[in-house]
Amino acid sequence: MxxxxxxxxxxxxxxxxxxxxxxxxxxIFNRNGVCLxxxxxxxxxxxxxxxxxxxxxxxxxxSLKSLTAKMDPTSVEKGNLGVPQLPGQGCSFxxxxxxxxxxxxxxxxxxxxxxxVTHPRTSDLRDSLKYIxxxxxxxxxxxxxxxxGTPIRYELxxxxxxxxxxxxx
Amino acid sequence: MAPVAPKSGDAIFASVDRxxxxxxxxxxxxxxxxxxxxxxxxxxxxxxxxxxxxxIGVRLVDEFLAKSNVSRCxxxxxxxxxxxxxxxxMFLGVTASVTNWDAEGTTCSIILEDNPLVDFxxxxxxxxGLYYCNILSGVIRGALEMVSMKTEVxxxxxxxxxxxxxxxxVKLLKQVPEEYPYKDDE
Numbered sequence: 162m163x164x165x166x167x168x169x170x171x172x173x174x175x176x177x178x179x180x181x182x183x184x185x186x187x188x189i190f191n192r193n194g195v196c197l198x199x200x201x202x203x204x205x206x207x208x209x210x211x212x213x214x215x216x217x218x219x220x221x222x223x224s225l226k227s228l229t230a231k232m233d234p235t236s237v238e239k240g241n242l243g244v245p246q247l248p249g250q251g252c253s254f255x256x257x258x259x260x261x262x263x264x265x266x267x268x269x270x271x272x273x274x275x276x277x278v279t280h281p282r283t284s285d286l287r288d289s290l291k292y293i294x295x296x297x298x299x300x301x302x303x304x305x306x307x308x309x310g311t312p313i314r315y316e317l318x319x320x321x322x323x324x325x326x327x328x329x330x
Numbered sequence: 331m332a333p334v335a336p337k338s339g340d341a342i343f344a345s346v347d348r349x350x351x352x353x354x355x356x357x358x359x360x361x362x363x364x365x366x367x368x369x370x371x372x373x374x375x376x377x378x379x380x381x382x383x384x385x386i387g388v389r390l391v392d393e394f395l396a397k398s399n400v401s402r403c404x405x406x407x408x409x410x411x412x413x414x415x416x417x418x419x420m421f422l423g424v425t426a427s428v429t430n431w432d433a434e435g436t437t438c439s440i441i442l443e444d445n446p447l448v449d450f451x452x453x454x455x456x457x458x459g460l461y462y463c464n465i466l467s468g469v470i471r472g473a474l475e476m477v478s479m480k481t482e483v484x485x486x487x488x489x490x491x492x493x494x495x496x497x498x499x500v501k502l503l504k505q506v507p508e509e510y511p512y513k514d515d516e
Contacts, residue, residue, distance in 0.1 A: 270402045272478075
């Protein structure tokens with residue numbers, strides 16, 4: 162597994178046609194580790210129960226965030242490894258790529274984490290993740306019947322996300 | 331890739347959907363009136379307005395972060411500036427100013443000269459002690475709590491009580507960093 166998109170084994174092929182679902186999964190977590198949304202479009206291999214899977218994903222990102230902040234060569238002040246950081250503080254990693262998938266990550270200062278797993282040749286998805294965050298604000302946060310911190314069960318939001326992700330190349 | 335600079339409050343205010351100012355003012359007035367009728371005690375109404383503001387703030391912060399594109403503020407000074415210049419402009423259409431910093435930089439005052447909530451409003455004698463705009467203090471407290479800052483927000487000056495401006499004192503109590511939420515043994 163290569164981290165942080167280092168040297169690629171195969172030369173980059175031309176971008177695939179944007180049709181069908183290019184994305185595999187989407188996760189949205191809040192600052193307390195509650196998985197607000199999990200969407201799956203293309204995941205042939207499932208090894209864990211969904212609860213374990215969510216915990217694993219959240220834990221992975223939490224650790225990656227501390228590690229990347231700790232190893233930052235440009236920052237002057239570094240916390241100790243394991244010390245919790247304020248959301249958005251320090252350097253934040255935004256994606257890693259393996260030979261079979263690419264995981265893109267975005268965290269807001271309010272602690273909302275959006276993770277999108279796609280095929281490995283996807284370009285930088287930071288703007289797409291921001292767009293998904295905007296969708297979250299419009300369809301979920303502004304819904305008066307939604308209690309913040311609970312899993313999202315709104316068809317309208319799910320459909321909007323599905324449609325947007327389908328259009329990603 | 332260089333970080334995108336936050337859009338100024340004016341630019342965002344121009345791009346969001348807007349509602350008729352009078353409708354907004356009258357709706358808020360109706361809420362306060364109803365609370366006064368239901369609760370009768372002015373202190374209770376103040377508390378309820380603050381709680382409502384808190385619930386709004388908790389959600390509003392996500393919309394603010396999504397639309398304004400600000401990155402994490404480096405310190406509380408920057409936070410207060412962003413609230414006054416970008417936040418107030420974006421949601422109320424007025425720009426506030428920040429003054430009266432204390433020595434440690436944890437307390438400041440946000441001054442509002444213009445407040446759309448209080449257009450047409452005059453407090454009668456029966457409502458002395460009412461903080462009519464208390465929803466704003468709740469909103470700021472709720473929003474800051476979602477970005478890990480515990481604050482205390484109080485009114486220092488209130489135009490409806492005869493002062494010349496609205497002055498909100500925002501005091502940072504502490505910063506609460508994110509903890510790993512799952513227990514280690516699981």
